[in-house]
Amino acid sequence: MDANDSVYLGVWTNWSRGRILGSTLTLSRENGNYVIALTAFFIAFVATRFWRVSCFAFHRWLLTSASAETMHRQRQIILCNSSSPESGLVFLSVLLWPWRSLGIRRLFGLSLLILFVVMCVSGFVAAGSFSSRISTDVRNEVLLRADHCGLIHEPSKEENNMFNLLFAQKISSAINYAEQCYSSNRISSMVECERFIVPKLPRATTNYNASCPFQNDICRSNSSNIILDSGYIDSREHLGLNTPNTQRFQQRQVLHCAPLKTEGYESDFMVSDKKFIGYDYGNKTWGSRNDFTSKRYTYQVEDADF
Known part of the structure; x- marks a missing residue:
């Protein structure tokens, strides 16, 4: 089965980032490309509408019934007729050059308007450039469906061969994963090693001089056994269970290992x-x-x- 078949497509909540910031939409690669293209088009459309509204506001603010100088009338005409921030920036810059002899004080209002247009163009250019980032989450996470999860029941005699084959495949897959992802010379960027939300579970303490966990002197040694303590394992951060905080849990795992005597048993x-x-x-x-x-x-x- 293809791994992509297990990925949930649609709207879901990534609870590790909260209800608001964790709202996520997962799409197939083809539909994702359509969304990116539509987003870039939408940003360009919003930029044009924003500029027209800004031109109307500036035109009404600068409107006067008194007799105005020629530069003021030219500026008003540009605000009425420029269709985009880019065209407005060009026309206002062209207007600034012939009237440069008026001095900085009289050109201050026109310079502020040009500065606003520059900020507007820069902002929407940056928004269009980063529109492709909408296709990737902060941690590039997806939600897996649980269609094929469950427990394997005790096999019958007729199912025993099939069970042994499945068990052998799982053992082989686990060995290959351990050799590729836990060896000292592994490549950390291998996609196969990103199967789990964390590379390995934490280990709080390790005691190589533990006592025997059984009675009746059944251990080979009473002081050379092992205790592995994982500390508290978080269901979301370590196991990847996407649940709200009310359903989140922590559990501690302690493994006490001791070689046993075989003589007499x-x-x-x-x-x-x-x-x-x-x-x-x-x-x-x-x-x-x-x-x-x-x-x-x-x-x-x-x-x-x-």
């Missing part, structure tokens, strides 16, 4: 002409609350020597 048995070794550290139990299934071994493996 082994038992051999045959299954279909194959020899297995069962390690009996207690019963293995699974199932629902009212339907538990139990086996007499904790772990079994085929005898490699046999």
Whole structure:
């Protein structure tokens, strides 16, 4: 399945940025190009309308019933007839040159008008240049659909081969991901390594001299075991669950590992002409609350020597 098939297309809220700033529209690449082109056209249209409204405001503000000098009448004519900020800037600049001998004081109003036009042109040119940025989010994030999420139930005998094949594919994919993304010489910009919202989960503390987590002296060592403490893992920042703050949670993961003794806990048995070794550290139990299934071994493996 193509990865793009799992991306949600439409309007959604990126809760990591809040309800307002997180409002996001995700489109396909083709429709996104149409939106960019339409945005650039819309900015040009707004620039023209803004200029016409500004010309009308300046014309009414500078209008006078008294007899005015020629430069004032020419400026009013330009405000009435320029169709765009660019044409207005050209005509006003041309008007400024013949009347340069009047001095700075008498040309101050015209100079301020030219400065406003320059700012107007620069602002809309910058807006048009950055219109393509509308296609990328601050962190370039998308929302994934959950159409194919779920838990795999315990396979039946008929489904066991298919389950083993799926499990082998998942193991192979995990190994390839670890080799590409967690090796010391990996390339950080690889797209494949951007699968998760963070490259790796945090690890708060690591203790290599931990005690045995079991009783009855079952560990090989009582002081050389490992405790890995992740600290609090945030459902949004670390796991990428896009939920509002009321549904956000934090959970701490502590893993206590200890090699166990095997002497006195082994038992051999045959299954279909194959020899297995069962390690009996207690019963293995699974199932629902009212339907538990139990086996007499904790772990079994085929005898490699046999």
